[in-house]
Amino acid sequence: MPIEILIAPAAPSVESAGNFWKYGLPVVSLILGILLKWVLDYAIERRRDAAQRTLRLEQRRDLLKTRRLDAERSNLIAVQAAAVNLLQAGRDLRVARLNAPQPKESWHRALVAPELESEAQRCAAQLLPLSTRLHTPDVAGQVNLFLGEFWKSVGAYSAKESWSLWQGAEAEFAALQRLAGKAIRDLEDERQQLVDAPAQ
Structure with a gap:
């Protein structure tokens, strides 16, 4: 009987850990993916803007x-x-x-x-x-x-x-x-x- 009392409370924590891997990890991965995509998009957009500014400057210089x-x-x-x-x-x-x-x-x-x-x-x-x-x-x-x-x-x-x-x-x-x-x-x-x- 005492052994059962000691072992029985462990079942819910194993179950909650299984629930995290089942439900929590995909949510965390999704949030991290969204953040990573935003950072990459921001970096790419800044690089594209800089390239366009450089191109416009060169075109203006060539025109002059x-x-x-x-x-x-x-x-x-x-x-x-x-x-x-x-x-x-x-x-x-x-x-x-x-x-x-x-x-x-x-x-x-x-x-x-x-x-x-x-x-x-x-x-x-x-x-x-x-x-x-x-x-x-x-x-x-x-x-x-x-x-x-x-x-x-x-x-x-x-x-x-x-x-x-x-x-x-x-x-x-x-x-x-x-x-x-x-x-x-x-x-x-x-x-x-x-x-x-x-x-x-």
Whole structure:
């Protein structure tokens, strides 16, 4: 009898332990699973947000770079056109001075139509501000060299001196066109790389 009394109370605790494994463990596992899923979802969402922010930043940076490349290309093309206009205006002015009655003083004082000199000044006035907007220092420096030789030729004392200086101006003009053309090609290649980059 005493043995039965000692053993009998143990039956309910074994039964309650069996109930925990049967009912409690799945509930605890479910709660832990939900918590783990929430933590993983939170971490993944934060990583995704960070990746999207980085992607947006890179896209914005690429867009701004593309705009800068396009603006620089447009400025270089405008510089080429303005230099052509200035060279043509200078040629017209030289021909008019050669055909005009030669003054006793300096050759550049020969009487020509005022609009010829005005056109040369207007073309130079168009070229100078364009060169200040360039981000390509070689081309900007070459514009200054061309303008310097151009005005030396136009203001020469004699027709012979003017012709010698004019050849220098034409050489600087040709160098300007080469440099600007190379810079434009480089910008176009760089822009194409930006366009092709996402596909890689």
